[in-house]
Structures are given as C-alpha cells and as structure tokens.
Amino acid sequence: MSNQSSKGAILFSSTTFTENEWVSRIKALAPDREIFTEPHPSVEYAFLWKHPHGQLKDLPNLKVLFSLGAGVDHILSDKDIPNLPIVRAISDNLTARMSEFVIWHVLDHHRHGAFYRQNQRDNHWKDIGYQPAAHQIKVGILGLGELGRDAALKLNNIGFEVSGWSQSQKRIEHVTCYAGRENLPSFLSELDIVVCLLPHTPETENILDKELFSHLKTSGPLGAPYLINAGRGALQNEDDIVEAINASILSGASLDVFQEEPLAADHPFWQMPNVTVTPHIAADSDPDALLLKIIEQIENFEAGKELVDLVDLKRGY
C-alpha cells in the first residue's frame, strides 16, 4: 500500500463479532486510517472483542488496546498481551442500556409479571392482592461503578429504597453505600432484590454462591429475595442458584449472563418458572456510538491528550 495514511492504523480482531460489518463501520467513521483484520507491523491501535490469544505480542507500533465492550476480562486473560494502556468501552449509551435492563427486571419482579402472565395464559382475571409500593422494596446493587451508580439513581427516582456495595467506598445521593468484603453480609441482610453489576476479576469470580445467599433475609414484602445478574456469567455459581431457588432461599432470578454462552439447551434455567433467561442483551451498545467514542479517543491521544476509561491493572477492571 504505497498510499499509506499518516494516521495510526487499526487492527480489528474478534472471534465473535461479524468482521465485515465492523470493518465497514470503522471505515465509515475513520476513513483516513488503514484497517487490518490480521496482525500487521504498522498497526498502532487494536480494537478487540475476544481476539485470538497470543496475536498481539509482536506488534512493534502498537500503542493502545481498546475493548469493544465494558468487560476487559477477554483481554486480561491473554497471557501474551503487551504492557500497554487498555481502554474499556464506557459509553453513556451502554450505561443507559444497562439501567433500562435493570429497571425492567426489577419492576417485572416487583409488579409480579410472571404471575399475571400465567393468569393471562389461563384467561384468568385475578388480582394478586397486597401490592407493596416501590418505596417498601429494598434493592441492592453489587458494584457501584458507572453502571451501578446510574442504575441506583434511576431506581431511586422511581421510588425504590436503594443501597449498593463496592470494593472502595462510594457516595451516591439517597443511596446507602457499603464497601469491602466485611460489610457484604450486612448489606445483603436487608435486600428484597439483589442486582449484580460487578466486573469479573479473580476476587469476584463465583461471588454469587451459596455462601453469599446465606446472608440474605428469609422473607420480605415480596417473599424471599430475588437475584438479577447482568454483570458476567463467571460471577455466578449456577448450581448454587438452582439449589437456592429450589430451597426458596431465592424467590427467583433474572439472568442475562451465564458461565457458558450460549446457555446449553438442556440447562435447567430455561424451564424454571421463577427464572427469566435473556441471551446477554442487557447492554448491547450501539456499535457506531461505541466506535465513535474510540475514534475520538485516538484523535485526542494523537493530539497529546490523556486517554480516559483506562483499565486499572491492579484492580483488574
């Protein structure tokens, strides 16, 4: 390519995203840059979603790694990644989509969606009777980063009593914030609905297990507590969730993520009456909005400005 652009070239690499669609989008937004889909010495920026591991180790001009989603576990699990800045895709759009999903499932549980849908299938007009208002329901959010904070504020605006838990202490108006493992049991002991928006790190892996469920209260205005996981599948012990629901320790769960995706067709979750399965759609971000933000970051970086939304390697997210 003799007519090579002077602007830094891009590598797009994903084992799961449709390559030609994504390359077209990137070309449309960055027409003045070369785009590669295989490793090439000239690439300066890598756009990654579940890339083939090992692929990035000998790229002499590589400067920044961009994740094409909020999670970066797919990058950090590659033992051969170069020691370069890693940027997560945090767009307003992605945050807003996640809050939509969380509010949708909190309300569907709170307002007894499953009960009314079953009655509709039976042509049966029946009021469930006592209906607690949102302000009587305690929703707790595991993870108070951008996503957790936005969901907490919006749930509170609808009327729910909201608390949250995170590794480091946060402050959010009208939201009771707990921090550190030692405060996890007291945080959990009050909740009617547990929403998990944690990142996947060695510390959070399998955190949604029988030990955690043992700290939940046994009943409340909606019965036993309800679990919503829209974080990562690796956060949940699925056998423990099935067992907790069968033992009425949990009244049910809305799960968008799973240990293995797609969820196997014979997994018990599909047909459990108190489980809602969605196929990892909580916060599909608009690809153009996400790419536009990455391209802007590159332009700023080339103009000497600092990168934002950087991964903290010590925390792992």
Place this chain on the structure above:
Amino acid sequence: MSNQSSKGAILFSSTTFTENEWVSRIKALAPDREIFTEPHPSVEYAFLWKHPHGQLKDLPNLKVLFSLGAGVDHILSDKDIPNLPIVRAISDNLTARMSEFVIWHVLDHHRHGAFYRQNQRDNHWKDIGYQPAAHQIKVGILGLGELGRDAALKLNNIGFEVSGWSQSQKRIEHVTCYAGRENLPSFLSELDIVVCLLPHTPETENILDKELFSHLKTSGPLGAPYLINAGRGALQNEDDIVEAINASILSGASLDVFQEEPLAADHPFWQMPNVTVTPHIAADSDPDALLLKIIEQIENFEAGKELVDLVDLKRGY
C-alpha cells in the same frame, strides 16, 4: 347510640370493596367517629367506590363526597348526587404506583419482553439484533395531570424522548406538551409508544378508536406504535384495538382496564400474542395511605381549612 361522637360521622359505601376490611381500616384511623355502611341522617362524609346510585340524595348533614380512587366517573354518573364538593383520592402513593406500571410496560415493549419469553419457552438462545436505546424511542402520554406528569418525568429520566397531550396547555421540563383536540393528530404522528392516562369524561369516552389510530405513524425503531392503557376501560374501543393490531396499525397493547371488568374469559385479548392483559392493578393504592389522607382532609376541613384535590365539575374530573 347515646354516646355519639361529636366528630362528623362517615358513610362507607361500595358495591365492590370488601366492607368489613374497609370499615376496620377506617375505624383504626378514625376511632373517634361513627361509621355507617347504610345511609343515615347523621353522616357528614361519604367514602365512595361504586356506591349504589340514588343512595346519597336525602342525607341532610352530608358535606363532602370522597372517592376511594383517582377516578370519579362512578360518582358523577349517579344522577342523584347532591351538589357537594367531591374529592378525588390523589396520593403520592397512587401516582408512584401508576408510574411503576407505565415504566414496566414501556420497558417490556422497548426491550422485547414477549420475544425473549417466547424464546425461553423454546430453550432458544437468540438475540433480537438491532436494539434502539431509550433516547431513540418516542413515548407520548395522553393526559398530563398528576399521573401523566409523574410518568413523563420518570420515563424521561430513564432516557426516553417524552411528549404529552392534555386538554389545557401544560409545561413539563424536557417534555413536549401538546394541548387541545386540534393538536392531537400531530402529537400522535411521532409516537412509538402511546400511554393513555386520561380520566373518563364524555369528551374522552372511546377516544382510543380507529380514528385516533389513523394518525399514528406506520413504523419506527420498534415497528408499528404500541398502546398502553392504564386509564379507564371506557376510553377504549376494544373492537378497534383488536382490528388495529390484526392490521399491524398497532404492534400490540398493554391493557390494564377494560370496557367490562372482569374481562370476559372468551375475550380475544387474552390470547393475542402481542397483547398483555393485567386485571386493573396498575395503581392499586395502599388503602391505609389513601384513608389517612382522607381523614387528614376531614380534620383540616373541620378546622376551617380548604379541601384539596377537588373535582372540577365543569371538566368532569
């Protein structure tokens, strides 16, 4: 009763509410007042929900009529009601409950609840693909009283683009407000989701009919527009709704109220795949909260203060 209280007596009258439950609640909140369940000359206040018509005409000491719900059509349709102030039950609780319901159904349509539930029944992992964000969806609210205003603000807080229509011009931050019949077509022509929270008056009866649907756009990010009616069953022409859905003029509907309640077991709505039926549960208010507010109004009234939440008989709500 020789030991009659000096405080004004109460008549409780309803053909649908469970009498002994309600009388117990009123007694607990107003232990110093006599409570009647049949007309009696000494009653000063009537607590009404679908009372037997004609019952109120010869009560010499009656001073105020209280509706035990937001609607007052059940009182105004009694040709024998005395010319007295009528107070609607508008509690923060009722308003909040209605917004919960509206947000729940807006999100369930926006996030394709029916699609994902069908796939779950088939153990089928499938992403619907393109997913517009809330800010790409135009939600329009028919009726901008307390209920409509609260729902509009909360939907906007989640990200939806919200507009509203009412008889008289309103102003709500971030919400485009239309007023008057002449502006109804332009209001409707932009919407992806139509939420009806109108009161039932002669002007609004049957407003949700084929003439109104004819002003809707034919497609948008979610396909044809979707209808949510949580106002009154008398607002909707049910044959026209069935026809509009079958003709894909509407993509579906969430209906909480019906021309006749309970909805007949053989009504087509029950089994239409794009219709969600709930049994008039959108805003069941907490009876104690509602009664407490009425008792407080009575105490204020007896202390010479003005009644609030009065029905405007000229408007009819």
